[in-house]
Amino acid sequence: MSIGYLNGKIINPGDPVLPIDERGHQFGDGVYEYIRVYGGRAFMMKEHMERFFKSAEAIKLNLSHTPEEIQAIVDDLIERSGLSDCDVYMQATRGIAPRNHLFPNVPASISMTVKPFRAMDETLREQGAKVKLLPDERWQNCWIKTLNLLPNLLAKQEAFEAGAFEAVLVRDGIVTEGSSSNIFLVKDGTLVTPPATKHILHGITRIAVLDIAAELGISVEEKEFAPEAVFEAEEVFLTSTGIEIVPVTSADDQVIGSGKPGAVTKKIYEAFMKRV
Structure with missing residues (x-):
C-alpha cells in the first residue's frame, strides 16, 4: 500500500496535512530526492543520500538528521508499505513559519511517500523515444x-504536446540535459555526455552508466556539445531514476542513427539491469 511520512508521523499520502505557512508550499524552499526500490531494497541509496545532503547544504538548509537516520526511516517505510518495487520520494523544506523571505529559526520539515512503482511503457525502450x-x-x-x-x-509539457517523450534543453547553444533526465550520445563508438557542471543535475543513473561504461571498456568523454551533435550521433539515450535507460531514435522529427535502439545502448542497459 502507499504510505506517507511527515516529521516522525506515519500518514495517509492523501490526507491534508501541510499548513498554509509551509515554506515548501509558499516558496518552493526545499530540496527533494527520488529513489527506486527493487525487490524491497533501495537502489544506490548511498549516492542518493549524498546528493540529498549536498542539495540541502547548497540552500543552507540544516536537515537535523544524519544520512543513516534518514535511510532508517526509508527502510522502515518500505517495510510498512509491504511493497517490493516502489518509488520513494522525500522532501525537506525550511519548515513552517509566517511568510517572510528571510530564513526562519524553525526546524526543517521532512516528508516522504512510498508508492507502487509507476511502470513506463516498455515500447519506448523497444522502439526508442522521440x-x-x-x-x-x-x-x-x-x-x-x-x-x-x-x-x-513547462518544457516537459511542451514536448508532450508536440508528441515527444522528453524535452532536451539547450543553453547558449549547448545541450545540457532533459527536463527530467540526463542525455548521452554515442559517436564513433565513444560515449559522450555533458560534464557535471552546475547546469545539469548530477544524475544517479548517470553515475551508474559512467561506471558501467568503464567496466565494459567503452570510452567516455564528458564534454559540451551543440544540438547538431544530437542529430549526427549514432545513438542517443536518456537516463534517470524513473526511466532507467531509454533510447532516443528521433529528435525534432529527425531520425537518429538507424532509427532503432543501438547496440551500445542495449549493452549498457543490460549491464544496468544486472546491477539492479
Whole structure:
C-alpha cells in the first residue's frame, strides 16, 4: 500500500496535512530526492543520500538528521508499505513559519511517500523515444535538486504536446540535459555526455552508466556539445531514476542513427539491469 511520512508521523499520502505557512508550499524552499526500490531494497541509496545532503547544504538548509537516520526511516517505510518495487520520494523544506523571505529559526520539515512503482511503457525502450529540443530557461544552479521545477514542467509539457517523450534543453547553444533526465550520445563508438557542471543535475543513473561504461571498456568523454551533435550521433539515450535507460531514435522529427535502439545502448542497459 502507499504510505506517507511527515516529521516522525506515519500518514495517509492523501490526507491534508501541510499548513498554509509551509515554506515548501509558499516558496518552493526545499530540496527533494527520488529513489527506486527493487525487490524491497533501495537502489544506490548511498549516492542518493549524498546528493540529498549536498542539495540541502547548497540552500543552507540544516536537515537535523544524519544520512543513516534518514535511510532508517526509508527502510522502515518500505517495510510498512509491504511493497517490493516502489518509488520513494522525500522532501525537506525550511519548515513552517509566517511568510517572510528571510530564513526562519524553525526546524526543517521532512516528508516522504512510498508508492507502487509507476511502470513506463516498455515500447519506448523497444522502439526508442522521440525528443524535442527546447531552450533551457532554468536558473543557474540546476545541480541542486530543489522543489522549484516549473521551468522543467513547462518544457516537459511542451514536448508532450508536440508528441515527444522528453524535452532536451539547450543553453547558449549547448545541450545540457532533459527536463527530467540526463542525455548521452554515442559517436564513433565513444560515449559522450555533458560534464557535471552546475547546469545539469548530477544524475544517479548517470553515475551508474559512467561506471558501467568503464567496466565494459567503452570510452567516455564528458564534454559540451551543440544540438547538431544530437542529430549526427549514432545513438542517443536518456537516463534517470524513473526511466532507467531509454533510447532516443528521433529528435525534432529527425531520425537518429538507424532509427532503432543501438547496440551500445542495449549493452549498457543490460549491464544496468544486472546491477539492479
